[in-house]
Amino acid sequence: MTSYDDADTVIFPAGAATQTSAAEAARGEWDAVVVGGGMAGSIVADQLSQAGYEVLILEAGPGKDLDLAEYESYLSRFYGAVVKDNQSPYPFNPNARMPRSTDTMPVRPDTPRDDFYLVQEDKYCTDTTFTRVLGGTSMHWEGKALRMLPEDFNLKTKYGQGLNWPLSYDDLEPYYRQAEAELGVAAEVEDQAYLGMHFPQGYVFPMHRMPPSYLDQTVARGVDGMRVNLADDDYTLQVRSFPQARNGVPNAAYDGGKGFVPVGAVSTSQVEEGERCQGNTNCVPICPVQAKYHAGKTLAKALRKGNVKIVTQAVASKVEIDEQDRRVTGITVKNYQSLASDSYETYTVKGTVYILCAHAIENARLMLASDMQRMSRSKLIGRNLMDHAYLLSWGLLPEPAGTMRGTSCTSGITDLRGGRFRGTQAGFGVDIHNDGWGWATGSPYTDLVELVDERGLRGTELRRTLGNQISRQLLLAFMIDLLPDRSNTVTVDDRYKDAIGNVKPVVSLKIPPYTMRGAAFARKLATDIFDKLGAEDRTTYDKDRYSAVEHDGQWYNIVGGNHLAGTHIMGTDPVNSVVDHTQQSWDHDNLYLVGPGSLPSIGTSNISLTMAALAFRSSTHIVRHLRAAKAPATIRS
Amino acid sequence: MTQGTTTEEKLREFVTFSATVTGFSEFDLWGTGQAEAYYETVVHQEGPDAIQRVISSDPAVTPADPVVKSIIKLWYVGVWYGPELAGRVDVAAWTAPGRSGAKPAVPDDSQPGPSLARRAVSGSHQAGAGGAHGGGGRTPPFVVSPEAYTEGLLWRAIGAHPAGSKAPGYGSWANPPASEDC
Numbered sequence: 025m026t027s028y029d030d031a032d033t034v035i036f037p038a039g040a041a042t043q044t045s046a047a048e049a050a051r052g053e054w055d056a057v058v059v060g061g062g063m064a065g066s067i068v069a070d071q072l073s074q075a076g077y078e079v080l081i082l083e084a085g086p087g088k089d090l091d092l093a094e095y096e097s098y099l100s101r102f103y104g105a106v107v108k109d110n111q112s113p114y115p116f117n118p119n120a121r122m123p124r125s126t127d128t129m130p131v132r133p134d135t136p137r138d139d140f141y142l143v144q145e146d147k148y149c150t151d152t153t154f155t156r157v158l159g160g161t162s163m164h165w166e167g168k169a170l171r172m173l174p175e176d177f178n179l180k181t182k183y184g185q186g187l188n189w190p191l192s193y194d195d196l197e198p199y200y201r202q203a204e205a206e207l208g209v210a211a212e213v214e215d216q217a218y219l220g221m222h223f224p225q226g227y228v229f230p231m232h233r234m235p236p237s238y239l240d241q242t243v244a245r246g247v248d249g250m251r252v253n254l255a256d257d258d259y260t261l262q263v264r265s266f267p268q269a270r271n272g273v274p275n276a277a278y279d280g281g282k283g284f285v286p287v288g289a290v291s292t293s294q295v296e297e298g299e300r301c302q303g304n305t306n307c308v309p310i311c312p313v314q315a316k317y318h319a320g321k322t323l324a325k326a327l328r329k330g331n332v333k334i335v336t337q338a339v340a341s342k343v344e345i346d347e348q349d350r351r352v353t354g355i356t357v358k359n360y361q362s363l364a365s366d367s368y369e370t371y372t373v374k375g376t377v378y379i380l381c382a383h384a385i386e387n388a389r390l391m392l393a394s395d396m397q398r399m400s401r402s403k404l405i406g407r408n409l410m411d412h413a414y415l416l417s418w419g420l421l422p423e424p425a426g427t428m429r430g431t432s433c434t435s436g437i438t439d440l441r442g443g444r445f446r447g448t449q450a451g452f453g454v455d456i457h458n459d460g461w462g463w464a465t466g467s468p469y470t471d472l473v474e475l476v477d478e479r480g481l482r483g484t485e486l487r488r489t490l491g492n493q494i495s496r497q498l499l500l501a502f503m504i505d506l507l508p509d510r511s512n513t514v515t516v517d518d519r520y521k522d523a524i525g526n527v528k529p530v531v532s533l534k535i536p537p538y539t540m541r542g543a544a545f546a547r548k549l550a551t552d553i554f555d556k557l558g559a560e561d562r563t564t565y566d567k568d569r570y571s572a573v574e575h576d577g578q579w580y581n582i583v584g585g586n587h588l589a590g591t592h593i594m595g596t597d598p599v600n601s602v603v604d605h606t607q608q609s610w611d612h613d614n615l616y617l618v619g620p621g622s623l624p625s626i627g628t629s630n631i632s633l634t635m636a637a638l639a640f641r642s643s644t645h646i647v648r649h650l651r652a653a654k655a656p657a658t659i660r661s
Numbered sequence: 662m663t664q665g666t667t668t669e670e671k672l673r674e675f676v677t678f679s680a681t682v683t684g685f686s687e688f689d690l691w692g693t694g695q696a697e698a699y700y701e702t703v704v705h706q707e708g709p710d711a712i713q714r715v716i717s718s719d720p721a722v723t724p725a726d727p728v729v730k731s732i733i734k735l736w737y738v739g740v741w742y743g744p745e746l747a748g749r750v751d752v753a754a755w756t757a758p759g760r761s762g763a764k765p766a767v768p769d770d771s772q773p774g775p776s777l778a779r780r781a782v783s784g785s786h787q788a789g790a791g792g793a794h795g796g797g798g799r800t801p802p803f804v805v806s807p808e809a810y811t812e813g814l815l816w817r818a819i820g821a822h823p824a825g826s827k828a829p830g831y832g833s834w835a836n837p838p839a840s841e842d843c
Binding site for chain 2: 102103104105106107108109125151237241272300301302303304305306308310313414424425426427428429430431434458459463464465466468469470472473474476478480482483484485486487488490491494495566568569571581
């Protein structure tokens with residue numbers, strides 16, 4: 025029987041992220057070189073390490089030891105930051121930039137500004153982000169851990185849209201369970217067995233579901249049982265709990281009654297953190313107590329065996345390829361000294377296999393910067409860029425509902441994730457945001473400014489009005505499917521480079537009519553839900569913003585989901601895809617591209633759990649690859 | 662109201678005045694531990710006479726002295742928004758915690774990035790570090806200190822806690838909201 029006190033601190037070996045010198049990294053041949061110390065890279069490194077292989081991780085961002093002091097420095101930076109965007113806990117780093125939504129606007133070659141990382145030349149720009157520090161985007165992810173629906177894997181066959189996967193839900197199901205254990209997912213099977221999602225007999229999630237917020241309960245009173253008709257089918261809506269990679273109450277029935285021990289905070293010493301979620305309402309951009317999974321939890325485990333080494337501040341700048349046999353011969357690294365200096369050391373690291381785990385945009389950027397499209401038979405590197413299209417709707421409930429409490433989001437509406445309507449319009453999931461209108465309007469600070477500055481309120485009247493107004497906020501975020509499309513791209517352009525001479529990614533992402541038909545339906549549904557709840561609709565869209573999209577004569581704002589995927593999709597042959605079902609490159613035998621870039625579609629599930637499941641699955645193939653390449657497997661001391 | 666002469670007396674007067682305009686008790690305000698830092702912030706930004714000026718002003722007069730508005734917001738969220746930023750909802754939006762993608766655009770004349778966004782991550786903007794007073798320039802908004810954020814009174818006013826701090830505990834969010842009497 026497990027209990028509240030069982031969350032284990034994960035000891036990060038002191039000095040592990042800083043002790044590997046350039047000379048050591050560049051010595052001889054590693055069994056595997058992993059680019060990127062985020063969720064995918066950490067899982068692969070841990071799995072290969074367990075199989076006895078020596079792994080070098082190259083991390084472009086900073087990160088000393090993942091100890092509590094470093095984590096607290098992120099938190100303190102967040103508290104002290106005047107612009108509290110979703111990258112605000114992480115240091116500005118000219119040598120390995122990351123996108124910030126504050127920087128989003130069209131960029132022109134002649135535009136005299138250097139405050140952007142994602143170059144976007146179109147009128148429509150995405151404010152999507154990913155994070156480049158040790159731990160990657162898992163440091164700031166929200167922690168929703170939904171599986172993809174069985175129908176998401178064969179959308180083309182079923183509904184004539186998007187692409188089929190070379191894998192089925194059943195192929196991935198055991199790896200979903202492995203990912204749910206690694207990430208520590210809190211959910212109940214009875215909530216999650218819908219739209220064809222199935223689980224083995226007797227399976228339970230590692231932890232019980234997060235309690236639905238009072239706001240969820242308020243919305244459920246209006247929504248549960250609501251009926252909608254879509255493409256001649258009737259759907260009955262209900263508010264449903266989301267699975268979350270966040271420590272809760274362990275399920276004693278887990279693993280045949282063995283129970284589950286939650287993974288606590290990562291530190292170089294034992295600490296009293298990382299236990300149950302306390303309701304900090306700050307999953308994005310940082311969970312202050314490490315109740316939420318981040319890749320450091322896996323990384324610390326990987327480092328324990330001693331055969332995984334990390335070099336941070338090491339930007340993979342070029343994949344070296346043998347022109348004859350097309351095998352990767354090394355990865356050239358620019359290892360910068362500090363965030364404050366643009367001086368760096370260049371060296372090449374070598375491995376038996378190379379695994380790019382740098383997330384969809386960086387994997388594509390690195391390969392394109394290495395001129396690998398020339399050798400690609402599919403020419404699909406950097407194509408089919410995807411991200412969920414978010415449409416926000418917000419309203420004011422008639423009674424206080426306790427908004428601004430709980431995890432960022434505990435429940436939503438998932439009944440329209442799948443169905444025959446997907447032949448003509450995108451499916452979507454709906455998040456009920458416990459953090460109010462913040463995402464859409466900047467509440468509660470904007471409410472404060474309105475009441476103090478515009479309405480001249482002060483004293484107890486100010487205090488009461490704020491309390492009454494903000495506790496009634498309801499934000500519904502519609503997460504809408506965006507299909508793979510070759511014209512949505514990441515490219516590189518020598519005109520745009522960062523401080524140490526690496527090219528920046530140029531992104532072009534258009535929101536197609538298929539997605540916008542889903543958005544228009546979502547907007548109508550939002551107003552129906554608000555009516556049902558007696559809420560006053562306060563939604564406005566601005567046609568002059570970078571996020572403006574017109575559809576059927578109406579303007580909408582479509583914002584980024586930070587669910588970047590699809591830049592090296594998997595498929596059935598070297599012409600229709602960049603990698604096979606094991607995420608092995610079709611064109612370069614000893615290269616694996618592990619991460620959301622391999623997803624041929626994203627459906628309506630946040631991508632991380634699927635990415636993690638694929639990382640576990642690929643790890644088994646990479647182990648086999650190494651066994652064959654190194655038979656008998658030798659383990660250097 | 663008699664005006665104090667020593668720094669300690671001036672600080673007490675500042676807190677007494679702040680209690681009136683914020684709707685929180687002096688006890689609450691002292692409890693934040695921020696009184697000195699806020700006092701110094703106002704003095705640095707608006708000059709040594711600014712606090713006496715607002716204290717002496719007729720509270721019934723509207724619109725109030727914009728410095729009063731700055732002081733209220735300072736206690737509520739720990740951010741110094743200079744009087745010239747009164748009413749700037751767009752600037753406020755970017756300083757609020759939470760995802761920023763859909764927030765109102767900030768006009769170019771006070772773009773919070775890049776300089777502001779970078780300063781934000783450097784953590785160098787502390788109370789008293791380079792005030793607008795005497796410099797003639799406009800000060801971008803800043804968070805007085807990391808603690809000033811977590812001590813913001815706004816969160817208490819709305820029956821919640823600062824995003825990322827002072828968490829109420831596992832599962833507490835499932836219960837109906839409790840509002841404080843004031």
